Amino acid sequence: xxETHVDRARTAVEREREVLSEEGSAYxxxxxxxxxxxxxxxxxxxxxxxNHGGVATRTAHGDASGGAxxxxxxxxxxxxxxxxxxxxxxxxxLETIREELGDGIALALAPTxxxxxxxxxKGAILTATRERRRGIDATLDALESEAESLRTxxxxxxxxxxxxAAADETPxxxxxxxxxxxxxxxxxxxxxxxxxxxxxxxxxxxxxTGRNQSADVAHRTLVRYLYSSLPVVYPVxxxxxxxxxxxxxxxxxxxxxxxxxx
Numbered sequence: 303x304x305e306t307h308v309d310r311a312r313t314a315v316e317r318e319r320e321v322l323s324e325e326g327s328a329y330x331x332x333x334x335x336x337x338x339x340x341x342x343x344x345x346x347x348x349x350x351x352x353n354h355g356g357v358a359t360r361t362a363h364g365d366a367s368g369g370a371x372x373x374x375x376x377x378x379x380x381x382x383x384x385x386x387x388x389x390x391x392x393x394x395x396l397e398t399i400r401e402e403l404g405d406g407i408a409l410a411l412a413p414t415x416x417x418x419x420x421x422x423x424k425g426a427i428l429t430a431t432r433e434r435r436r437g438i439d440a441t442l443d444a445l446e447s448e449a450e451s452l453r454t455x456x457x458x459x460x461x462x463x464x465x466x467a468a469a470d471e472t473p474x475x476x477x478x479x480x481x482x483x484x485x486x487x488x489x490x491x492x493x494x495x496x497x498x499x500x501x502x503x504x505x506x507x508x509x510x511t512g513r514n515q516s517a518d519v520a521h522r523t524l525v526r527y528l529y530s531s532l533p534v535v536y537p538v539x540x541x542x543x544x545x546x547x548x549x550x551x552x553x554x555x556x557x558x559x560x561x562x563x564x
Contacts, residue, residue, distance in 0.1 A: 336374055452538065489556065
């Protein structure tokens with residue numbers, strides 16, 4: 303069995319789907335833990351400070367809700383963080399929070415920021431978490447479209463290459479004129495099929511998956527990310543183009559034999 307770039311692409315997609323599914327579950331666990339924490343209303347002794355990314359902060363003395371912010375950091379570290387960085391020891395926790403949930407959330411949760419875990423703070427964290435979850439869901443939807451495209455192309459490539467391998471066992475010189483015409487026509491059908499698959503693939507690369515602009519996933523961008531470790535940027539287009547060229551070369555050889563016998 304010949305392994306193609308499409309086979310390697312399918313492996314990459316399945317690996318990414320598994321990782322993203324686990325990350326989505328981690329965000330769900332983080333959200334549940336944040337929802338379980340009690341938020342404190344502002345007291346008279348609190349003065350409202352700057353508003354960072356929609357998260358209200360305050361200067362407080364003996365803030366009873368300070369422990370809640372620590373619990374949020376711990377919850378994030380135990381659920382989401384392992385899926386956000388390759389090596390959790392290399393990146394500070396608050397930097398990971400900033401990358402995942404935004405500057406305002408990271409500042410509000412920083413130990414050096416005297417922050418009240420108010421309903422507004424809690425709501426901002428949950429909103430950012432839901433937004434991140436929507437982005438993961440949009441990417442998973444795009445990966446499903448990519449997986450379906452790879453299945454379709456993989457089946458076609460497998461069928462065509464199997465036929466070519468079987469046909470190659472019979473020398474053209476041993477085929478009768480009518481048999482050569484049948485082979486020529488079959489090669490033409492396969493080329494047309496590759497053409498259609500190439501058109502379908504180009505259309506998919508132009509699509510965007512998602513239900514809101516902030517979480518939309520451009521398929522071409524996703525593909526470039528998914529296959530960055532492969533030797534080709536667009537494995538499907540590369541495989542289909544090479545196969546199309548091979549079919550064209552085979553067809554020319556058959557046509558030469560037909561011409562000599564005409």
